[in-house]
Amino acid sequence: MESLRAILFLLTLDLLSAAKLGVVQTEGGAVEGRSQSTGLFxxxxxxxxIPFADVPKRWEKPSPHPGWTGVLKATKYQERCLQVNLLQTKTQGSEDCLYLNIFVPQGSKLSTNLPVMVYLFGGAFLLGASNDLEVLGQSLYDGVELAERGNVIVVTVNYRVGTLGFLSSGDHRIPGNYGLWDQHAAISWVKRNIEKFGGNPDNMTIFGQSAGAASVSYQMLSPHSKGLFRRAITQSGVALSPWAHQRKPLSLLKKIASKVGCWRTDMDETFTCLRMTDPVGLTMAGKIDILLLLGKGVVMDLLELAPVVDGDFIPDEPSRLFSNAGQFDYMAGVNSMDGHIFAGVDVPSINQYKVNTTLSQVRGVLSGLIKERSGPALDEAMDLYSSTWGSVPDQALVKKTVADIETDFLFLVPTQIAVKLHAKHSRGARTFSYLFNMKTRIPGFPRWVEAEHAEDLQYLFGKPFSFAMAYFPRHRDLSEYMIKYWSNFARSGDPNTGESRVPVPWPRFTTALKSYLTINHQMKKSSVSYDLRADYVSFWTSTYSNQTQMTLNEE
Structure with missing residues (x-):
């Protein structure tokens, strides 16, 4: 009798537990994943x-996948696209790499009409994957916590990077932007198929970090994206970022061709040779020379492979394409010390306790970014950044200034220009701006270091919940806040409105008010401010325009 009761109890629990999708029919064939319990119901x-395109041909746009017979067991990540490893010593991955992953939250009934969030990974257009940086068997971009806590479908995608993803001749022969075309193909696949998984194809948000954020920005600006998604979020990167645009693609192609023995005076012979060259050799030819990074210049100058103006996906200078982005609700921001890791490479002393950072080193960083050894722009920059130092500069303040310089130049200012241009060109779409400044969790850094590049991702993807022992309650508070703001925005186009109550109302960014929200674990009314680093934005906006001949008049 007791055993019968136990069996009936277990059967009841099974009936009351959450629904499961089982086998799903996609345009390419049937797929079956696995179901992970996240609670009783x-x-x-x-x-x-899941493949979203066929194995790509070298320097060609992705083509539709031919499909498969039977049921595809979609239970393990596929290989990343061929790329150099983090230390730039060897390659990893495969040319057969155009796959995506889907995370669908379920309650007692099968989910329907859920908002969809498609994530594009970062990695300097050189490396990365949809399942990057695995810890204890879980990817940094594992979508379980965000999907379950935000009640949204999360999709992560692979795309080509490095030489195979972004080499360009600057003309029709190798136009470039293959990684962007892969992303576009993935987003299009999701649009066509996500309803079968319980998603709303008319309520899609694309989001990304660093080069993934710049990619999101390019997707917004491309005329090919009209009507494809509804909203976009960029975290620490936009198409206007100085590292996100290759302006001399042919000279870079010549350099890579020389490395693999393909450089010829006849360019057609060069291209023929490149297309026949071993892909591993081509990939290694696009690596960064680590030895050049050690305090011998500006690290940004070594990040060469990036999107280009190709006359097709990106038909013009990114700054002139914001009319295309006016259809999308847009949320954008940066981490308060996004530039610190790069500044620490350029000026190692900023992270060394017993070594001073000199004024000449600060001036040297500014000189490297402005591209002037001397002159009024350099003097103006030095005056601006030293204005808070006083007569006897504190070393911590001087060192933090170096990090601020690179954060402003590489991330903060281009993002502020982008939100201003978006607000200016908006056709009823909303604009939101933020600054993420949670103190770093990375051990060994000086006390003044706040939010390092990519530190926001652990909170957005819910790591303080999935690895609870490694975090404190304040980290779970922050993770909860971010998931609420991001999922509300995906649901409604407004981070304040949706299924989750947020700690602080987040006002829209307008060309008049220029409001932004400071995000950390202590959210309150004073978290809302206006005109983020206005003097620095004004200075660098002028400098960008002078350097690139771009028109960045956002007023």
Whole structure:
């Protein structure tokens, strides 16, 4: 009798537990993932390694996948696209890499009409994957926590990087932007198929960080994206970022061709040779020379492979394409010390306790960014950044200034220009701006270091919940806030409105008010401010325009 009661109890629990999708029919064939329990009445269906395009041909746009017979077991991540490893010593991955992963939250009934969030990873257009940086078997971009806590479908995608993704001749022969075309193909696949997984194809948000954020920005600006998604979020990167645009693609192609023995005076012979060259050799030819990074210049100058104006996906200078972005609700921001890791490479002393950072080193960083050894612009920059130092500069303040310089130049200012241009060109779409400044969790850094590049991702993807022992309650508070703001925005186009109550109302960014929200674990009314680093934005906006001949008049 007791055993019968136990069996009936277990059967009841099974009936009351969350629904499961099972086999899903996509345009290419049937797929079956696995279901992960996240609570008594909640689960997340996980599909890993669904192909969204065929194996790409070298320096060609992606083509539709031919499909498959039977049921595809979508239970493991597929290989990343061929790329150099982090230390730039060897390659990893495969040319057969155009796959995506889907995370679907379920309650007692199958989910329907859910908002969809498509994530594009970062990695300097050189490396990265949809399942990058695995810890204890879980990817940094594992979508379970965000999907379950935000009640949204999360999709992560692979795209070509490095030489195979972004080499360009600057003309019709190798136009470039293959990684952007892969992203576009993935977003299009999601648009066509996500309804079968319980998603709303008319309520899609694309989001990304660093080069992934710049990619999101390019997707917004491209005329090919009209009507494809509804909203976009960029975290620490936009198309206007100085590292996100290759302006001399042919000279870079010549350099890579020389490295693999393909340089010829006849360019057609060069291209023929490149197309026949071993892909591993081509990939290694696009690596960064680590030895050039050690305090011998500006690290940004070594990041060469990037999107180009190709006359097709990106038909003009990014600054002139914001009329295309006016259809999308837009949320954008940066981490308060996005530039610190790069500044520490350019000026190692900023992270050394017993070594001073000299005024000449600060001036040297500014000189490297402005591209002037001397002159009024350099003097103006030095005056601006030293204005808070006083007569006897504190070393911590001087060192923090170096990090601020690179954060402003590489991330903050271009993002502020982008939100201003978006607000100016908006056709009813909303604009939101933020600054993420949670203190770093990376051990060994000086006390003044706040939010390092990419530190926001652990909170957005819910790591303080999935790895609770490694975090404190304040980190879970912050993670909860971010997931609420991001999922509300994906649901409604407004981070304040949706299924989650947020700690502080986040006002829209307008060309008049220029409001922004400071995001950390202590959210309150004073978290809302206006005109983020206005003097620095004004200075660098003028400098960008002079350097690139871009028109950045956002007023």
């Amino acid at each position: 909640s689960r997340v269906d996980i599909f890993k390694g």
